[in-house]
Amino acid sequence: MKDVVLITGASSGIGKELAQLFAKEGRDLVLVSRNESELRKISKDLSDKFGISAFIIPKDLSMPSAPDEIFDELKKMELNVDVLVNDAGFGSYGAFIKTDLKTSLDMIQVNVTALTHLTWLLVSPMIKNGKGKVLNVASLAAFPPGPYMNVYYSTKAYVLSFSVALNEELKGTGVSVTALCPGPTDTNFQKRIGLTSAETFSIKSMSVQKVAFMGYKGLKKGKLIVLPGFVNKITAFALRFIPKSTAAHFVAIGQISRK
Structure with missing residues (x-):
């Protein structure tokens, strides 16, 4: 089977930049997102530029x-994932009781459940092969509680805790887990959730390219x-x-001032 890097949330932001970095390395990719048209464009661009699949x-x-x-x-295409990047995720802004319940539950599904499910499915083959890496995109939001972005902060706290614990369990297997915890990053995240500022705790946003490279x-x-x-x-x-x-x-206080 062919070894590949699988990236969720690959159609934009950090996921898209990570795809570029792995393609530049010569790695074949599997790009996952709900935005099929953007995935096709990115796939063609990376294949043409770097000669990868x-x-x-x-x-x-x-x-x-x-x-x-x-x-x-993956099984049908006979592809073996030896690097998993769980980047897909989204947030919402507003008092918990006033936010749409389906949005909150979908956020938990994407940010927590799907990440956990994919990791469970793909880490077992990595262990059998004696090698593999997982990059879970958490956030600086994983560290404090997050009023007005309550569910989002909570999902990222899960991602960080899950990653640290899983890495400990996997010691000696050849598989490692890394949690990427960026602060405000220059993506479309803030626009999507209706915030006018990308700053948290007065921290200025970093470029998505720099965040992806450090991850x-x-x-x-x-x-x-x-x-x-x-x-x-x-x-x-x-x-x-x-x-x-x-x-x-x-x-x-910070969230209210950003609105």
């Missing part, structure tokens, strides 16, 4: 059946947690010593 699997990860369907497609480099080195940017590192460290209630209060 870029397969596409258009799937909406908010559908519970999507991970199994992706796994079935890529961290994965290659087998780092457990990658926090791009000095200020992000300091913020995450400081949050360890602040009571959760205090952190939640400051996040709430």
Whole structure:
């Protein structure tokens, strides 16, 4: 079977930039997103530019059946995933009780359930082969509670905790897990959720290219947690010593001021 890098959320943002980095390395790709037209464009561009094979699997990860369907497609194409990048995810803004329930449940499905499901399906073959890497895109939002983005912050806290715990379980297998925890990043994320500013705790946004490169480099080195940017590192460290209630209060003030 052919070894490939599978990237979810590959049609934009960090996922798209990571696809570029792996293609430049000469790695064949499987690109997953619900945006089929964009996937086809990216696949052609990367194939033409770097001479690699870029397969596409258009799937909406908010559908519970999507991970199994992706796994079935991989088997049909005789592709073996030795690097899994779980980048797909989205957020929403607003007081929890006023936000659309389906949006919140779909967010948990994409950010948590699909990520967990795909990891379970693809890590077992990695263990059998004695090699593999997983990059889970969490966030600086994984560290404090997040009023007005309650569910999103909670999903990212899960991703970080899940990644750290799984990496410990996989020691000695040849498989490692890395959690990428970017702060505000220059993507369409803020526009999609209706925020006018990309700043959190007065942290200015980083370029998506820089964030993707640091995640890529961290994965290659087998780092457990990658926090791009000095200020992000300091913020995450400081949050360890602040009571959760205090952190939640400051996040709430920041969220209200951004709207």
